[in-house]
Amino acid sequence: MNHRITLLFAFYSALVLFMHAPAHAQTMVRIDGSSTVYPIIEAVAEEFQAKREHRGIKVTVGISGTGGGFKKFVRGEIDISNASRPILVNELLEARQNGIEFIELPVAFDALTVVVNPRNDFVTQITVDELRKMWEPAAQGKVMRWNQVNPSWPDENLNLYGAGSDSGTFDYFTEAVNGKAKSSRGDFTASEDDNTLVQGVSRDRLAIGYFGYAYYAENKDKLKALAIVNPATGKAVYPSEAAVKDGTYAPMSRPAFIYVNKKSLEKSEVRRFVEFLLKEGAPLVEEVKYVPLPAEAYEKALDRVRKLETGTAFGGHNIAGLHIDEIFSRPLSNDVSDSPR
Amino acid sequence: MATLTDAHISGIARRRRIDLCFAVAGAVVLTLALGVLVALVTNLAKDGAARLGWDFLTSFPSRRAGDAGVKSAIVGTALVMFVTACTAIPLGIAAGLYLEEYARKNWFTAIVEINIANLAGVPSIIWGLMALGLFVYWMNLGRSILTAGLTLGLLVLPIVIVATREAVRAIPQIIREASYACGATRLQTVWHHILPYSLSGIITGSIIALSRAIGETAPLITIGALTYIAFLPPPPFGERPWHYDVESRATFDTAQRTQPLEDVSRDISGSHDSPTPSLRDGEITFAWRLDPGTPITQSRLSLPLSSGSMSLSDLVSAIDADENLAATISRAGRLRITADAPGEDPGEFCITNDTTGLIEAFSIAPGGGRYGATDWIMSEFTVLPIQMFNWVSRPDSRFQVNAAATGLVLLTLTLMMNGIAIWLRYRLRRSISW
Amino acid sequence: MVTTPTPSENTGSNQMNAAADVSPLVASMALPQPLPSDFEPAQSPTIKAVAENLHFHYGKFHALKGVSLPIMQNQITALIGPSGCGKSTFLRCFNRMHDLYPNSTYQGAIRLLPDDINLVGPGIDPIAVRMRISMVFQKPNPFPKSIFENVAFSLRVRGGFSRSEISDEVERSLRSAALWDETKDRLHEPANKLSGGQQQRLCIARSLASHPEIILFDEPTSALDPKATRRIEELMTEIKSQVTVLVVTHNMQQASRVSDYTAFMYLGELIEYGPTAKVFQNPANQLTEEYISGRFG
Numbered sequence A: 001m002n003h004r005i006t007l008l009f010a011f012y013s014a015l016v017l018f019m020h021a022p023a024h025a026q027t028m029v030r031i032d033g034s035s036t037v038y039p040i041i042e043a044v045a046e047e048f049q050a051k052r053e054h055r056g057i058k059v060t061v062g063i064s065g066t067g068g069g070f071k072k073f074v075r076g077e078i079d080i081s082n083a084s085r086p087i088l089v090n091e092l093l094e095a096r097q098n099g100i101e102f103i104e105l106p107v108a109f110d111a112l113t114v115v116v117n118p119r120n121d122f123v124t125q126i127t128v129d130e131l132r133k134m135w136e137p138a139a140q141g142k143v144m145r146w147n148q149v150n151p152s153w154p155d156e157n158l159n160l161y162g163a164g165s166d167s168g169t170f171d172y173f174t175e176a177v178n179g180k181a182k183s184s185r186g187d188f189t190a191s192e193d194d195n196t197l198v199q200g201v202s203r204d205r206l207a208i209g210y211f212g213y214a215y216y217a218e219n220k221d222k223l224k225a226l227a228i229v230n231p232a233t234g235k236a237v238y239p240s241e242a243a244v245k246d247g248t249y250a251p252m253s254r255p256a257f258i259y260v261n262k263k264s265l266e267k268s269e270v271r272r273f274v275e276f277l278l279k280e281g282a283p284l285v286e287e288v289k290y291v292p293l294p295a296e297a298y299e300k301a302l303d304r305v306r307k308l309e310t311g312t313a314f315g316g317h318n319i320a321g322l323h324i325d326e327i328f329s330r331p332l333s334n335d336v337s338d339s340p341r
Numbered sequence B: 001m002a003t004l005t006d007a008h009i010s011g012i013a014r015r016r017r018i019d020l021c022f023a024v025a026g027a028v029v030l031t032l033a034l035g036v037l038v039a040l041v042t043n044l045a046k047d048g049a050a051r052l053g054w055d056f057l058t059s060f061p062s063r064r065a066g067d068a069g070v071k072s073a074i075v076g077t078a079l080v081m082f083v084t085a086c087t088a089i090p091l092g093i094a095a096g097l098y099l100e101e102y103a104r105k106n107w108f109t110a111i112v113e114i115n116i117a118n119l120a121g122v123p124s125i126i127w128g129l130m131a132l133g134l135f136v137y138w139m140n141l142g143r144s145i146l147t148a149g150l151t152l153g154l155l156v157l158p159i160v161i162v163a164t165r166e167a168v169r170a171i172p173q174i175i176r177e178a179s180y181a182c183g184a185t186r187l188q189t190v191w192h193h194i195l196p197y198s199l200s201g202i203i204t205g206s207i208i209a210l211s212r213a214i215g216e217t218a219p220l221i222t223i224g225a226l227t228y229i230a231f232l233p234p235p236p237f238g239e240r241p242w243h244y245d246v247e248s249r250a251t252f253d254t255a256q257r258t259q260p261l262e263d264v265s266r267d268i269s270g271s272h273d274s275p276t277p278s279l280r281d282g283e284i285t286f287a288w289r290l291d292p293g294t295p296i297t298q299s300r301l302s303l304p305l306s307s308g309s310m311s312l313s314d315l316v317s318a319i320d321a322d323e324n325l326a327a328t329i330s331r332a333g334r335l336r337i338t339a340d341a342p343g344e345d346p347g348e349f350c351i352t353n354d355t356t357g358l359i360e361a362f363s364i365a366p367g368g369g370r371y372g373a374t375d376w377i378m379s380e381f382t383v384l385p386i387q388m389f390n391w392v393s394r395p396d397s398r399f400q401v402n403a404a405a406t407g408l409v410l411l412t413l414t415l416m417m418n419g420i421a422i423w424l425r426y427r428l429r430r431s432i433s434w
Numbered sequence C: 001m002v003t004t005p006t007p008s009e010n011t012g013s014n015q016m017n018a019a020a021d022v023s024p025l026v027a028s029m030a031l032p033q034p035l036p037s038d039f040e041p042a043q044s045p046t047i048k049a050v051a052e053n054l055h056f057h058y059g060k061f062h063a064l065k066g067v068s069l070p071i072m073q074n075q076i077t078a079l080i081g082p083s084g085c086g087k088s089t090f091l092r093c094f095n096r097m098h099d100l101y102p103n104s105t106y107q108g109a110i111r112l113l114p115d116d117i118n119l120v121g122p123g124i125d126p127i128a129v130r131m132r133i134s135m136v137f138q139k140p141n142p143f144p145k146s147i148f149e150n151v152a153f154s155l156r157v158r159g160g161f162s163r164s165e166i167s168d169e170v171e172r173s174l175r176s177a178a179l180w181d182e183t184k185d186r187l188h189e190p191a192n193k194l195s196g197g198q199q200q201r202l203c204i205a206r207s208l209a210s211h212p213e214i215i216l217f218d219e220p221t222s223a224l225d226p227k228a229t230r231r232i233e234e235l236m237t238e239i240k241s242q243v244t245v246l247v248v249t250h251n252m253q254q255a256s257r258v259s260d261y262t263a264f265m266y267l268g269e270l271i272e273y274g275p276t277a278k279v280f281q282n283p284a285n286q287l288t289e290e291y292i293s294g295r296f297g
């Protein structure tokens, strides 16, 4: 008994002594951030590493969330940050303080989809104004019935399902609908797990909710997507790849970004990964049920990488409803801009 | 002795009824608890069993639910648990023994005692934040297995301490007195008596602690556990692969096309390390070796790469000019370079030219050789609950199946840990009988 | 009701400096009356240890109030007295058992002879004390290990014994404790499989293994049946050729059967001390007589 304990003790001490072996530099691409963007990057990383010519390159992807990813990114701990929204003021400032320069690359689109229960027969399309009436903070406790939003709708309970306040989806939706990120009524069924929202809406005839297109695509039999009336054209548009690509599904198309540390691009494995993503990522994006950018957009993004054009097009603000061409035509800046638009 | 009256007799009946009620209530509660457990497990098994199989256990994560597996997560969980066990159990036992057998009972130990109880109730995310500051940033341990193991170790330390103290307290004082009366010191008493006699309780507590740790996600995400990781930590004394490090970049222009040297790989079968061309100051170095462990053969070519352009045929003749290398262009448009190293078997290299792009030039990092015994501890990692968490929230319902299968794996690991604990306790009981 | 006796003359008169010269000490102390003329000790007794004006406090509680008492070498000294009078407290001063608990304070001295060290004095290591004075407890308390390991433990704590030395010692101790024949074939079985009486003899073997100078017995038979009790009593008589015995007992017959000297304590004080026959047949103190005749306690 006792000599066994002694042995264990000796083994343990040996282990503790051994512990400080130096870690060696590795050929690695470190990626972290949004769980919304994660499926895209996972697919690209998988495909990238499967290629013979990338043998020996290791890609790691985490899901600390957009905010968590940026936290690591602005400290220079990771090469690439996945983001479901543009970099914000604080993160920009911190990056500059730490001397981190970055390249902002939109990599895909997600169509935020507004859904109702399939048994709901009175609504097929909805305007942004109507959405605002439902979701604005002032509606809390007041707008409780469908006909309060649109008199042609029945006098029945309005049951709201939405993303939890920690998610990028929530930020984008509130920005697009209420004009200010995170400004929303609070009395709705909220969940960080979109599958919960899917379940909720699919069981509730009077429900209305929103989440990423992929969740709708996987559950088309249980949900009914609404067409969104484009505020610019007045036309109701259903979420679809085409509508997202041509920019008519507005303002509910949201871009997914990666932010690449400029210094990391000096490492060939990072450069190769980014180029692989931009050159060969489109079918993978589609495979995981996101909408790829138009081919020209990927070309423009590649150009940014080649020319090492740093900075953000958003000035540290979360701007909803931008067309992909706008995103590339807006001037890049490493500084915070005063006004969002 | 008073005689039994009727009231006494009926009193017995009543007391028996109460007794029976309690027994029934106990049985019902037990059945309910078991029922819930069985329902949970069958539900999990029903959902997950289909996916559970050897390839699920031996595949890395994937975007395709059917290909995705938990290899990296199982290894990660096992290693993190190992570090957790190596920290929490010895520290917890030591702290518990110290508090029970050494520390004087005064206001200070009272405060420590209360705080240990409180620590057990601190939400795990707080531990994650503390660990981020302490281990990752301050002690610079990185987002590694070590950090994760220490974090979870601290998280469950109070459980081990409390279990140790309870087990130690259960030892009759008279046993301690017997030991001291034999002239034993405190350490001898602890080592020969207190520790062995309380070990079975400590093991139970430790397993409860590890069972809690194995399911934690929040603190690990905070300290940077990964989700997608398609490689394993370096095995102790395992062979270190060659590192590809960029030395420089150059545009390699032939006939208005940029010729990439991207696909640089050994074209012969076997498990040989891939040789890599390296570019430095206008030179390409081809380096290769035939078997792990044999010396590296290098051939250096002076190519004016950095200056600008070179035609493919110029490249071929330049390579051919080297005494160890021969180059040909295959019909498929592949540049094939054959290396004939003196004293060694010939080796082959392939450089494709079918994509357009930049020349990537690499050198082999110094080294090769072997990993240290504990290099794995500084490695990146993922764990089972994080994979589960990730898959549960995916839109594709086939990932839900993966999540359930992961749940089963996690459950099995926990059961295995408990099994080991039961076996250890059984072994101990045989050597210690009260 | 009993009146509290005034402390006997001993409290003031026994400020002995050295034990080298012990005969006057014996003559002068703790014996309220001179020894009767017919008293003939078996051998001429030498003093093994002597308590001198020993006070003991449990925190603020004054448990021993100036006890002075000689312990004769290779004799059995019995401590009797009503429950709570401080017998165990007194006994446990001899192996510094109180040191295991906080707020224990000793005053006065227990001189161990012939080397004359004060067992309760400052600068004396309790472990060194316990290596010379071992103890058998009221309830049999073998370690939950094998029979062999129980006895071997006393040697293991000392270290420096070879395997064969240890097994020789174990055999010798078990023989001395009259347990060898019963256990020689099952030395590696758990000690707890033994009967209560055997367990207590095992504890005696354990305390003999270290060749102690004194063994302290605290009511060693109170948990045993009469037969087992007899075995232990016989054993005590047998081992007294090797070792000095100090035994606390509630059993008057036991005290008169086995002990050579008897000390009667009451409320933390020594009331009477003398050869057992004397104390039982002709107690000098009223209280002693009342206690022995079973009128209180």
Ligand SMILES: Nc1ncnc2c1ncn2[C@@H]1O[C@H](COP(=O)(O)OP(=O)(O)OP(=O)(O)O)[C@@H](O)[C@H]1O
Pocket: C058, C061, C063, C081, C082, C083, C084, C085, C086, C087, C088, C089, C090
């Ligand atoms: N640990 C302790 N703390 C405080 N007081 C104690 C402690 N142990 C004993 N006492 C007190 O000291 C006095 C003497 O106790 P002791 O155990 O020596 O009596 P005893 O003569 O051995 O009694 P018994 O025959 O019942 O064993 C008693 O009044 C008891 O209450």
Ligand SMILES: [Mg+2]
Pocket: C087, C088, C089, C218, C248
């Ligand atoms: Mg007692």
